[in-house]
Amino acid sequence: MSTRSTVAPNDLRAFWMPFTANRQFKQAPRMLVGAEGMHYTTSDGRQILDGTAGLWCCNAGHKRPKIVKAIQEQAEEMDYAPAFQMGHPKVFELANKLVDLAPYPFEHAFFTNSGSESVETALKIALAYHRARGEGQRFRLIGRERGYHGVNFGGISVGGIVPNRKMFGTLLTGVDHLPHTHDPARNAYTRGQPEHGAELADELERIAALHGPETIAAVIVEPMAGSTGVLIPPKGYLQRLRQICTKHGILLIFDEVITGFGRLGAPFAAGFFDVMPDMIVCAKGLTNGVIPMGAVLTTGAIHDAFMTGPEHMIELFHGYTYSGNPMACAAGLGTLETYADEGLLTRGAELADYWADALHSLRGLPHVIDIRNMGLIGAVELEPIEGAPTQRAFGAFLKAFEKGILIRTTGDIIALSPPLIIEKAQIDQLIGTLGEVLRGLDI
Ligand code: PXG
Numbered sequence: 050m051s052t053r054s055t056v057a058p059n060d061l062r063a064f065w066m067p068f069t070a071n072r073q074f075k076q077a078p079r080m081l082v083g084a085e086g087m088h089y090t091t092s093d094g095r096q097i098l099d100g101t102a103g104l105w106c107c108n109a110g111h112k113r114p115k116i117v118k119a120i121q122e123q124a125e126e127m128d129y130a131p132a133f134q135m136g137h138p139k140v141f142e143l144a145n146k147l148v149d150l151a152p153y154p155f156e157h158a159f160f161t162n163s164g165s166e167s168v169e170t171a172l173k174i175a176l177a178y179h180r181a182r183g184e185g186q187r188f189r190l191i192g193r194e195r196g197y198h199g200v201n202f203g204g205i206s207v208g209g210i211v212p213n214r215k216m217f218g219t220l221l222t223g224v225d226h227l228p229h230t231h232d233p234a235r236n237a238y239t240r241g242q243p244e245h246g247a248e249l250a251d252e253l254e255r256i257a258a259l260h261g262p263e264t265i266a267a268v269i270v271e272p273m274a275g276s277t278g279v280l281i282p283p284k285g286y287l288q289r290l291r292q293i294c295t296k297h298g299i300l301l302i303f304d305e306v307i308t309g310f311g312r313l314g315a316p317f318a319a320g321f322f323d324v325m326p327d328m329i330v331c332a333k334g335l336t337n338g339v340i341p342m343g344a345v346l347t348t349g350a351i352h353d354a355f356m357t358g359p360e361h362m363i364e365l366f367h368g369y370t371y372s373g374n375p376m377a378c379a380a381g382l383g384t385l386e387t388y389a390d391e392g393l394l395t396r397g398a399e400l401a402d403y404w405a406d407a408l409h410s411l412r413g414l415p416h417v418i419d420i421r422n423m424g425l426i427g428a429v430e431l432e433p434i435e436g437a438p439t440q441r442a443f444g445a446f447l448k449a450f451e452k453g454i455l456i457r458t459t460g461d462i463i464a465l466s467p468p469l470i471i472e473k474a475q476i477d478q479l480i481g482t483l484g485e486v487l488r489g490l491d492i
Pocket of ligand 1: 104275307332
């Protein structure tokens, strides 16, 4: 037995918090102890309006009855089934429902446990797909500046958020990046898609010419970049990327970890923009954030390229202990049913104008330099304090929490992505409170 004294339950030292200012947090903890509908409850009994759907994942809001029931029943019925060489009914059911929800031509779903794992899975499938077809010279992966594709090595290699990369060594080789599309000088305060910037997709032609297009396996982008501050694709940009990829036989991967499951007002951004990638990476809203789960959706052509060797052989040497975990599948099925029952995956389109009007009413408030929106997502960009980037937005986050709303900041950008069940009065409350916070900022 350990001789160490028992750590008191309210001792905050042991837990090393992810993507958190640990020391700041532990001096003034913000503890959530309950959640229902649009609200969190704090440890001091306050109700907090959720302006971020947790971390962009609780798209149906919190404590949704069908999801709760599905998990409870699954725990009673079967806790775990081996993921390799064995199956269970719900994983097939969920895969079918997912490809039915996705636009054509997505026909197959590979399950993972997170967005990061889905990204790695898609990148590996892309490389292996080319190799299976005798094009093993296609080893390069192209991402984009300011892209976020999770935190594993493939994802940070193709990703373009500097602090997420620079401490972690050499990363993957054979990676290059497109320029990001954020251009406030030309596009500030655009509602929906910006007019300017489609030509930035042509940089892919330059990169292809530089390396040889026949060496490029895949391009991965977020159709709308979320974590890096809600960067909406310029009109025509995604179409142009698709054309160039097709021309050179390069696979296009959409990372829809944030845009998937209704955020833009359609089930997936691919359908919303009517641009079909070759793979869709998703997670978060797949299970409403309740149980970790991600997926990669592929076309029939990609899947079938692997189905060639002897039939007793494993076709793809990849997978996780918890791929298609029964509890996660139950949560996923309960989630998709909730979305369908309540029309949530298109609700963002119905509320988009109201949301945009509310958000853009913040124009002119202190420090605001840009506002962007699409579906039920929005960003308010603040002028950084000179020499202290991120401090102003973080100050706003703390004030907002005190005033009863949960917002998210990245750099000096405030990002909003409420659950899709939000009512108009709650939009007014969220944006009204944020307005008060911005007016009252003393930094
Ligand atoms: N791709 C994209 C586009 C994401 O947004 C991931 C991959 C990684 O997913 P996992 O499940 O491994 O975290 C993400 C995750 C934020 C924020 O506030 C964004 C994410 C996660 C946490 C916070 O912007 N996105």
